[in-house]
Amino acid sequence: MHTLLFLLLLAGTQSATARTHSLQYFYTASSHVPNFPEFVYVGLVDEVPISHYDSNTMKTEPKQDWMLKATDSQYWESETQKSLGEQQWFKVNSETLKERFNQTEGVHIIQRMYGCEWDDETGEVKGYDQHGYDGEDFISLDLETETWIAPTPQAVITKLKWDNNKALLANQKNYYTQVCPDWLKKYLEHGKSSLLRTELPSMSLLQKSPSSPVSCHATGFYPDSAMLFWRKDGEEHHEDVYVGEVLPNHDGTFQMSADLQVSSIPPEDWRRYDCVFQLSGVKEDIVKRLDKDSVESNREKPTDVTTIIIVAAVVVLALVLAVTGFIVYRKRNAKCPPSPGKDPNVLKPLNPDGQVSNSPSETSS
Template identity: 60%
Template sequence: MKILVFLALLGLHSAAAVTHSLKYFYTASSQVPNFPEFVAVGMVDDVEMIHYDSNTMTAEAKQDWMKAVTAGDSQYMERQTGGLRGTQQSFKANIDIAKQRFNQTGGVHIYQYMYGCEWDDETQEVNGLRQIGYDGEDFLLFDLKTETWIAPKPQAEITKHKLDNDQAGNAYRKNYLSQICVEWLKKYVNYGRSSLMRTERPSTHSLLQKTPSSPVSCFATGFYPDRADMFWTKDGHQIHEDVERGEILPNHDGSFQMSVELDLSKVAPEDWRKYECVFQLAGVKDITIKLDKTVIRSNEGSSDFPLGAVIGGGVVLLLLVVGIIGYFLWKKQIYLI
């Protein structure tokens, strides 16, 4: 899995509510205009809980419930800030090393490191994740079972051999992913339950069409969390042909929006009644809209067609894809590649 793709799809996994995740992302960048050279983010169930970047040089809690997590440790944020300042320098050095490995000089380059765990609170199944990416492609991946590293790129072989020889470090990394990370995840979920478990139905769920010959877009906005799904069905069965699914995008108020288009060029008028758009969100009854000309909103002669919100959300997502980048626990981590 390409790490940049992974970042873009953070909100597109199953709507199952029993699987929780704790993930940290570090990103160092080179020559990206108007963007910090280093950003670190920690996320619980894909909700940002802590943030650091090279502009502010300060670790910041992003959720109110984090105050309860750190209530017994007044120096918690100070320690994270100090550690991340050191990590920032190491990651800057990593970009220089990677550029040498790939025989590169200038230009835009991005080095990323992601790690964390997933926990199913029903089956108790645990899954650990740890991988490194460079310029949008996998560079190194940690095999939790064998406690060894996989190098998809020849330029990563040097680092792979160095890390494979660090048996004590790899044993620690496995223990962190399968034990320590899960303990922290359960703690975060417990403190943030009221926020992390809340669900909100879409404030708007409608059919949109730019022109009579354009695809029909099923649009939903104002829902929470982002673990939602929306699709078209024909005669009650989900279809994929002639369907284009959009990404889940954040709104300015913390809620989310999404859309899924249906190309009508192959749909006979008499078959319209066979099609429905279905929106699914855990804890909420499925919401459906039948394909009906009388309920389709168009922008022809109207100024309230909400495609601007969709386009604006795409810009926000682009910033998030660049900016969703990782976070702390610097002890025993990988810095110099």
């Protein structure tokens, strides 16, 4: 089962020189696992879920819009019936395995992973069928020898039974080498707008501190068949380099990083290094030259501190000038005569007898 989990983690991380497509199905049957369905099935194309069934909903449903458009209601009814049959098959086998391992109650998990891979450049096809129980490999199909491999004594009974069923072996070989790849190509055609798209990443060089490695980070690319590495003088460089795994982004794209330890590299030699990103289906490489000016850091730069000090000084000076100006203004007001709007005597008549002088029209003869 460790092999199963390892394949789950690494599926899709193929060489950028050729794109390998995959059609995979995962089944999980469990007992006494809180808040988890007793049976779950997921179908995936190039690691993208296309169908799903669980024992809670009791329905097989599409997970992509293009999958829904390419099928009809009868197709999903048929898939639901198949899933119900698989659910019952796993339930019976769960009891059988508990007897073989002398188990009674408790948490137990059966898993199956099967499917095929197709290289769109070479045409090479690979099929696989693996079963696991309680986190360990139980039995797997060897298509080359057309026999089953049993790594545990409890699986030998199953191996002998399935090896003797030649008709079943012939049918499985036909499925994994012919039927499965044909369906994979059909799914790729129906979902090509999303499955076969190509998105280039944004790249950046990051460093936390002068003693930290420089991390070349590429994010937003699709598909996940990509390579990221460092070069020195145009040659691939592996010394003091750590390449991380491809990780998914929330929007369906991917990201990865490659770290280069630069503490032993003289500053004048930095420009001899560059980070290279290669994406499957894209001929041109994306290259990021190692240069101190292009490395982003979360350290506080001296120029930033100087700017802050200058801005603060200007603000303080402006405040002092404002206060000083207000004080001067108050003093000047105290010495000047009152304004017309504030002295009531200014509104008194200018003539001693209290009469207002005539207007120009009244003085004319």
